[in-house]
Amino acid sequence: MVSLTLLEPQQKTPLQQWSFENSSIIRIGRAADNHVVLTDSLVSRHHLELRQVDADNGGGWRLVSQGTNGTFLNGVLVIQSSLPDNSLLQLAQGGPILQFQIQEVTVLETGVRSQQMQATEENAVATVYSAQARANSSSICTHEGNSPNNLFCIHCGQPLSVQQKIRHYQVLQTLGQGGMGTTYLAWDAAGLAGIPQLLVLKQMNADMVKIAKAQELFEREAYTLKSLNHPGIPKYYDFFVEDGKKYLAMELIHGQDLEKRIFTNGPVTPSQAIAWMIQTCDILDYLHSQEPPLIHRDIKPANLMVRSSLNRIVLLDFGAVKEIGTAPGTRIGAEGYCAPEQERGQPLTQSDLYAIGPTLIFLLTSENPFKYYRQKGRNFRFDVAKVPTISSQLRNVIDHVTEPLPRDRFQTAKKLAAALAACQ
Secondary structure, three states: OEEEEEEOOOOOOEEEEEEEOOOOEEEEEOOOOOOEEOOOOOOOOOOEEEEEOOHHHOOOEEEEEOOOOOEEEOOEEEOEEEEOOOEEEEEOOOOOEEEEEEOOOOHHHHHHHHHHOOOOOHHHHHHHHHHHHHHHHHHHOOOOOOOOOOOEOOOOOOEOOOOEEEOOEEEEEEEEEOOOEEEEEEEEEEEEOOEEEEEEEEEEOHHHHHOHHHHHHHHHHHHHHHHOOOOOOOOEEEEEEEOOEEEEEEEOOOEEEHHHHHHHHOOOOHHHHHHHHHHHHHHHHHHHOOOOOEEOOOOOHHHEEEEOOOOOEEEOOOOOOEEOOOOOOOOOOOOOOOOHHHHOOOOOHHHHHHOHHHHHHHHHHOOOHHHHEEEEOOEEEEOOOOOOOOOHHHHHHHHHHOOOOHHHOOOOHHHHHHHHHOOO
């Protein structure tokens, strides 16, 4: 029997597993007629075949790659190759990662199979037994052979360690902790439409309930996410109160925020920075097109996550979202990224666009954009004339989008995106 396990790109923890007991060919791709279907734009419709060599004698396995974006075997680009046990297969650079494993048949299964060979309908009985064995595996599995970093058992697929249970959510890890609350990685065995899934569970501390503003921001994020539907915005799953604490369950984004990415790897190329900001503009255009328009108010690298599988931007942290037309509120925004009118508690949709300018500076220099903020005439402006990776055309876009007065900037996210596209 062989298994294929879809791994989380950063931690290499199991997300989903497929087992094949009597297959000599396993097809992997985006099309629905594959044995393993991976809905990732980097994956070709019929990307990869795994073939058993000399199947009658239990021979080894070989891979044949047919994907447009290539297949990497243990980090090496291959077209055809033998396939050792415990290999890592990556379908395209930056694409999904699968672990290939050859699993020995247990003594219990061998005994059952020998009895089934005497049965009249051996194929039907084998199929029924196999399904029952997998269904009951969580009760008999010893979880042996798992890596210390695994969240789920590679045999039965159940969580290896549950820190606590909050309603029906099983908390597997603590992702972050602060004054407002704690963020957990959680497992929902019931899932949506019966499909189990990993998710993020945000908990607001009980003592924060006494602070009206903190309560407002937490509930606002839940309310806002529930009303939105865009691939660049995390999906809302649930909002509830348990033991005096408020919880928000939302989509888990596999990736890294731009702040961590730049601090870890350094500046990116202008074409990559521009591509990410065009994607951000698309999300902002969606928000600003709501009725009434929604202003995010906290656009900055730490709130822009890049999905590992698609290299696409996802906008995080909707606690600061504000509707146009409501009364001036609390000053929210990160130093260096916050527009002048937003500093005064009067944000506009153009305030979100303003933040694209300093974000570009950070992506291309890996330095706090405030370093480039200096007085020019009567106002303070960003001066990036001496940054070699910023062309004169891109510098003009940054100057335009960070004009002190909102009326002098790009008025819509679509116009800013068009200006950025012209710089590529």
